[in-house]
Amino acid sequence: MSDRLPVIFLAGSTAVGKSAVAAALADLINAEIVSCDAMQVYREANIISDKPSSDLQRRIPHHLIDVVSVTEEFSAARYRALASAATADIHSRGKIPLIVGGSGMYMMALLDGLFEGDVNSVVRAELEAVDPVELYAELKQVDPDAAAAIPSENVRRIVRALEVYKATGIPFSQVKQRREGFWGKYAVRIFGLERPREELYRRVEVRIDQMVTAGMMEEVRSLLTLPLSSTGARIIGVPEVKGVVDGVYDIERAVYLMKLHTRHYVKRQMTWFRKDKRIEWLTLASGETPVAIADRIYKNIKHA
RNA sequence: GGGUAGGUACCCAAGUGGCCAAAGGGGACAGACUGUAAAUCUGUUGAGCUUGCUCUUCCAUGGUUCGAAUCCAUGCCUGCCCA
16 A cells, blocks of 8 residues: 555445535545546536536536537546546646546446457447347357356347457457456545435435526526437436427426436446445435545545 | 216236236336446345245125136225216
């Protein structure tokens, strides 16, 4: 631990209260924040991605927010490249990088790395045109290990596995073992914030109601006039409001769907983070202030 | 008050004598995840255990039948139409 530079991760699901805790912790340890959020990277999505306020961003430097337009495709790889650079930059200024977010895959990409194997959009498009049953049969042929690990129904992952094989000539199941990330390179501590599920869901509802009063509808309506990328079009709130714009249902229904989809997302985030045994969990009491929580983490770091 | 359609599991909904602990969908819960990840996909969902079986279910009560969610009677409740 001695000679390695410190990096602190703060993980947790949507609406658990990460941002406020991160800000308080950043003050305590003189850190800069690196957002680990697949949607806060989008410049035009402010309300629906629940970005930290501009005041907060002025007080504490935040990285990986507003880095691309919603018209651009984003990915774990782009995130990894940018976040790695931001981390090095923060270190170079003698500060601690505090990586905060709920996008499990992006966090994994940073923590454990990604293998070489770029997206080949031409190959991908070809594969996506093929009958899924045939695709799966092909994967079985070419890479039985990957086929065994991926359910035949999950076309998305089958396509990806085949795409990597075709691009690299190496089976996906082998390629994916070659990678390295922050874990082992830096002195990493990963803290996870959790709350009782019921309380989390209540917080989700409150947050989305607040988004509505903050002008979410208008924001999404203007987003919908842009040629959204496939990733940008998936921010929770965009497809839901599109239904209103298209006259399929009313606003009330859209809000209900946003809450529902966010709850589902929270569930998947929990599943993702729970399996990572490196995470040090803190269960939050409902009345506990962000400063108090940050202090718990701070003491934990100091005593390590 | 009269007529009519109906009451099925957490919700919606199929089933109209045995193959029904009961299709399907939603929700909920659990899980997978290596460049689209706020994506994509899987499992469980009456109870109990020795996981195959036992027990308790389809508004209520009574009846018909070897056998009822399914047929009959009565009651209660709901929607619609007429008064």
